[in-house]
Amino acid sequence: MAKDLAKKLRVRFSPDNVDVIVDEGENLLQVAIAAGVRINASCGGKGTCGTCKVLIEKGQVETKRTPRLSEEEHEQGLRQACQSKVITDLSVYVPVESRLEQAVVSRERKEAPGALATGWRFSPPLKKFFVELPPPTLEDNVSDLSRLLRGLKQRYQLSSMTVDFDVVAKLGRVLRDGNWRVTVTTLVTAAKTKARERRRLLLTNIEPGDTRDKHYSLALDIGTTTVSGQLLDLNRGKVIAQDIDYNGQISYGADVITRIAYCQKPGGLRKLQQAVVATINGVIEKLLAQSQVNPKQIGHLIVAGNTTMTQILLGVDPKYIRLAPYTPAANFFPPVKAKSLGVNVGQQVYLFAFPSVASYVGGDIVSGIVGSGVYQRKELTLYIDIGTNGEIVIGNSDWMATASCSAGPAFEGGGIKHGLVATAGAIERFDINPSNFEPVIGTIGRQKPKGICGSGLISIIAGLLEARVITPNGKFNADLPTKRVRQGDDGHEYVLAWAPETQIGKDIVITEVDIDNLMRAKGAVYAGCQTLTQSVGVSLSDLERVIIAGAFGNSIDVERAITIGLLPDIPEDRFIFIGNGSLLGARLTSFSIDLLDDARRVANMMTNIELSENVTFMDNYVASLFLPHTNLDEFPSVAKRLSGLADNQSKRRLTV
């Protein structure tokens, strides 16, 4: 009754031009999410990040002021959507800096062929078999299923299969529709292990006639920020379509911790589960549209994601991931029907989730290790995937150790005044003229700048450091003869672009608080690498290969990342980029049961080193809160270069 009596109000969002009718008192961020208006909300609606600011053009909201909204912004009519209740009809403008762009710019480097798993046979876990059966007679009227299994045994020596219940249910009709000529699909559902000599086989589908030429599957990387998918042709071993989109969970929080917290609200887990499934369905739709493949011909789905993303997708509460001692629900999940999770595929499609190792070392890392073949090679390799968490593996074909360190959201634009994910208009390159301290910036898509993405941040800090605009402890040198360095709200700052040059009509700056956040992020990753190598008794300089995975890793300038002390100071030719390692592993595993077996072995083989309350890690972390590091012996080439630059600059000044 109460609901029916609630006053109905109209909210119009621009520039999307979306109109919705809502009840009086509803939360404006929730209204936007429900209406499909994509608003950034890194903190999940707690009011602490300030990324969901919107302009109330007409009407009024009832709002709570937080420190994230300045007096000036408030007077302009800006409000934090998450803190606002709808109390009148509204016209709401979502400014460019609060929007999630529809298209994520994908700028993947080519995978280095030297960094792929080798030695596997092309033999997908999902196979199709065509069989012609003798029609039943009064003398031979065994059950339809017995006839089918007998035929498969005679023709292909297939036996001991489990048959999916749905196959039995439609068997009679399909056999007769196909005039006793049918194609069955089988799936390997459990890997070969020491204890179990044979792989488990499940008969997942039956189709009339010979459909072997239509044989597809999906590989998906479920990232905290983005979901990437590939449609695979299992006959040809090829990617025939790929697509990427933001994970719809972003509006509920930028990082896994915020999302785990959201899951604890009533209905929260279900909302987040539905959000990522909606994203997956959108990606699948686009893959199908690109390739003109019939959705019925999709037979399998392999996903790789971090432990939290995997659990939420499967509808398993991730609560204990964030509570000490940080236990995931399971590392190996049983296969589950994708449709039962809401994924828009046929009833025959099972979803296989890559096994994880620990709460913060997930299936995405196991997938990357499998895809990049780290576990197959003798060389001592560091595998590193930098995102909100830095996930690190060290090892070779004999052993592997892994750790995860919380880098915070800085590399994805979080906690940075003008931070942005890598999207059109984000500053990704930076140079500085050492004589007049004027910047040269490059943006994604060559658009007018609207913010700074992670790789831009590294470039900027390294450039400012080399030009001595900032000091090794991250403070601005306030005496320089330039208007670019000035006092701002958060201490000193450097102006990267003046308001008229930008999309947002405001000066884009980098502040001392930003630099501090970056130092903590890069420090955590470096200290993680250092602690992990120390714990296995080697040093970073022993590394023969460093594999950088992840979309962010792809756009990193290695020299500059070393300059700020994010990556270890070893020769550049030892670094290899593999792009989305998680997706890579999911794809290759879709092509080979050998790799499916290996995935299980790899997950079991990895030793997880818990860093969260590790004393050595804390020491290493504190020592790394410097540019590049408090101990310059760790970064000999950087030390040399910085002192050389200093000499040059001194010389140049003398000659001016």
Add this chain to the structure above:
Amino acid sequence: MAKDLAKKLRVRFSPDNVDVIVDEGENLLQVAIAAGVRINASCGGKGTCGTCKVLIEKGQVETKRTPRLSEEEHEQGLRQACQSKVITDLSVYVPVESRLEQAVVSRERKEAPGALATGWRFSPPLKKFFVELPPPTLEDNVSDLSRLLRGLKQRYQLSSMTVDFDVVAKLGRVLRDGNWRVTVTTLVTAAKTKARERRRLLLTNIEPGDTRDKHYSLALDIGTTTVSGQLLDLNRGKVIAQDIDYNGQISYGADVITRIAYCQKPGGLRKLQQAVVATINGVIEKLLAQSQVNPKQIGHLIVAGNTTMTQILLGVDPKYIRLAPYTPAANFFPPVKAKSLGVNVGQQVYLFAFPSVASYVGGDIVSGIVGSGVYQRKELTLYIDIGTNGEIVIGNSDWMATASCSAGPAFEGGGIKHGLVATAGAIERFDINPSNFEPVIGTIGRQKPKGICGSGLISIIAGLLEARVITPNGKFNADLPTKRVRQGDDGHEYVLAWAPETQIGKDIVITEVDIDNLMRAKGAVYAGCQTLTQSVGVSLSDLERVIIAGAFGNSIDVERAITIGLLPDIPEDRFIFIGNGSLLGARLTSFSIDLLDDARRVANMMTNIELSENVTFMDNYVASLFLPHTNLDEFPSVAKRLSGLADNQSKRRLTV
């Protein structure tokens, strides 16, 4: 729109006092079924059986007259519900002979201890294990699932289990709610076979604390006519509650053929599936109420039913069962979550359906053979379950052959003018005074008679034959000095009870058409037994044991069944009654994995002999259409007795 515009009409059913609002033009039988008014409809609503006659007390229906409605009945206001459309508001009276009684009278004989499976260990397929786990620490923070599996391995040497997805989903919460003391439930999902040395184990449930003392399962026999259930205590190996009800599918047709036909209508399969599930849910509810067991503590469900009942319950179209060459969809169905079928039990409960042998030799027979241990003994045994179909097995521990013959519905009251299922008021016993041909009748529940059930029919025909009221070819001797034998609508008939003595206010008679139908029914069963024994090279007189299964079998008088030629003429002490063999096997198998293994073996071991187009069977059948048989050598004791009786009667007449 059309639907909304349909005129709404009120239909009141008495004596149930049920009121419903329906659309103009709806079918009256469907309206009754939907309203829960239990009307008999043997033919499934085709108009051919005449069992659904109702009295239209007020209002009008639009009806099609069929030969099943006499002129007199029509004038009285009786209509066949299945042939009538509602066109005005109605008051409808359902006469007693058209009603399905709520309670089925269960008069099971005690199972003969000599006819039970032996040599099995008490070791239920469903087991509970209590385990105390060390809580996680930072040094030991493996996943919750790994911790659980490790604990089960250490404490109970359990390994290589598959874990149900739903268990993984709730694992984290249950482990912590139970303070790391939990009880898990495991289920053997696949039997040990030659090819597979180990039974497959599935972890189906986890509960906080030690719940081992609450450990229950359900055994169900899904009969075409009735559903019988038992609630089992798996700790004590005991039946703690039992119940029986009519299969709700009866209103859609009395026999499997009619129901298979109904499944071919749009939505038909789903309706029948829901009807039997509703019956099962009612039975479960009563079992729980009787025993005060908490429904959450039910862990498993074993059902046995004929092939059609099994397929419909599982939602698998039984279409090809009735089309030559009569193939079932499968003999072995994968375990399925009972809840997914609509059964009102917890998400953890899997349903195991007894495997079948052929389209007309189902899981009920396999279950009976397992339960009665026929496959374990050296003695040559005939196992016979008489219902709408006569299902027959012959064999011993070395071999078994099986066949099924369509007896038609006569034994369940179908096709008999005053036929009834075994319910209160049904005539079940009959004697006749040979001097004046007056009957002595006994009814179930000692109520006034309202019809004749199967065992009554056998008694009546045998009695009439012995008294020479009918001749061996089933015709009345019209010259007898009694008003009881008279000319009726269907030829001659014998009046069993005069109208004032009955519940229905009409003379209850047995007609020549009834006798004909009975002869065909008993002839089919006997010819089936004869053909099956001949086909394996033995004769009926070689039989060392005859096991009679089924509720109907239970109430048979063996001597009289031999007299009419239904059962073979061998000494009475070789006959053993086991009551509901199907339920017996389901129960014993719930108690022992040994019998679960055996069920698979038994189903594979049986050779099915198809009788439907078998020439020998047809010859045997034609020869058996006589009382007791055209070849009196088959029934030596009957021949002797009948001639003896004849002598006595002649003598008695002489002395009168």
